[in-house]
Structures are given as C-alpha cells and as structure tokens.
Amino acid sequence: MLDTELAIGEVSERSGLAVSAIRFYEDRGLITSDRTAGGQRRFRRDVLRRLAFIQAAQRVGLTLDDIGAAMAGLPADSGPTGPQWKELSAAWRPMLDERIALLEALRDQLDHCIGCGCLSLERCRLNNPGDRAAGLGAGPRYLLGDHPPA
Ligand code: FES
Numbered sequence: 001m002l003d004t005e006l007a008i009g010e011v012s013e014r015s016g017l018a019v020s021a022i023r024f025y026e027d028r029g030l031i032t033s034d035r036t037a038g039g040q041r042r043f044r045r046d047v048l049r050r051l052a053f054i055q056a057a058q059r060v061g062l063t064l065d066d067i068g069a070a071m072a073g074l075p076a077d078s079g080p081t082g083p084q085w086k087e088l089s090a091a092w093r094p095m096l097d098e099r100i101a102l103l104e105a106l107r108d109q110l111d112h113c114i115g116c117g118c119l120s121l122e123r124c125r126l127n128n129p130g131d132r133a134a135g136l137g138a139g140p141r142y143l144l145g146d147h148p149p150a
Pocket residue numbers: 112113114115116117118119120121123124128
C-alpha cells in the first residue's frame with residue numbers, strides 16, 4: 001500500500017523537482033504541507049498532481065502568478081476532486097486554446113511571411129507588399145491570425 005503522506009525527498013524523487021523548488025512553491029503558497037513533531041514536512045500525495053500542474057503550466061509560459069490565481073480555487077487542506085480540476089481546466093481552456101493556436105501558427109508559418117514588417121523574405125513581396133500588414137495592427141499579423149490581403 002502506497003503511503004498517503006510523503007517526505008520532501010520522496011516528493012522530489014517522484015516529481016523530478018529539486019527539494020529547493022518544492023520549498024519555493026510552498027513559500028509561494030502553491031502547495032502546503034504538515035509538520036511532524038520534529039518539524040519535518042509531510043505532504044499529502046495530491047501534491048504530486050499540483051506540482052505536475054505547476055510544471056506543465058510553466059512549460060507553456062504561464063507565470064507563477066497565473067498559476068497561483070488558478071489554483072486559488074482549489075481546496076488547501078484536501079486533495080482537489082475531479083470536478084474541481086475540471087472547473088479549473090474549463091476556466092483555462094480559452095487561454096490554452098489561444099496559446100495552442102499561436103504555437104501551431106509558429107510551427108507552421110515560420111518559413112512563410114508572418115507579416116511582421118521586416119520584408120526580409122522573398123515571400124514578403126507577395127504576401128506583404130509595402131508592409132500592407134501594418135494596416136492590420138502591430139506585431140506579426142499573420143502569425144496572430146490575420147490573413148494576407150487577397
Ligand atoms: S516575414 Fe516579416 S514582413 Fe514578411
């Protein structure tokens with residue numbers, strides 16, 4: 001039977017995070033632990049899911065403030081339920097969909113003109129003559145979803 005409470009070393013081993021990172025997330029209020037009579041931290045197993053969520057969110061460029069705001073809706077003193085994670089996921093879906101779309105555009109369009117105004121590619125002459133994309137707004141307009149004028 002797996003332990004329901006883990007020491008910080010066990011959390012570090014299973015999550016792949018350094019002990020210092022786990023302490024940092026605890027200091028930021030993203031995770032919580034209890035203390036033994038000797039003052040040692042003991043984490044409930046659900047901390048592994050919270051840490052996995054934090055890691056994944058950071059990998060897609062979300063800040064600890066974003067992550068903290070999202071996790072603020074989760075109970076601090078018990079493991080979040082499936083419906084509670086579902087609620088968090090639903091709240092983040094539009095933002096994640098937008099990031100996915102941007103990542104896909106970056107993956108698929110980087111060898112094309114992205115409408116940034118550089119006019120440095122052969123294709124820019126065709127897709128962004130005279131930097132027409134500037135009329136659509138600032139930034140890489142085609143990467144952000146605008147389309148080259150027909
Ligand atoms: S890639 Fe920059 S304007 Fe075409």
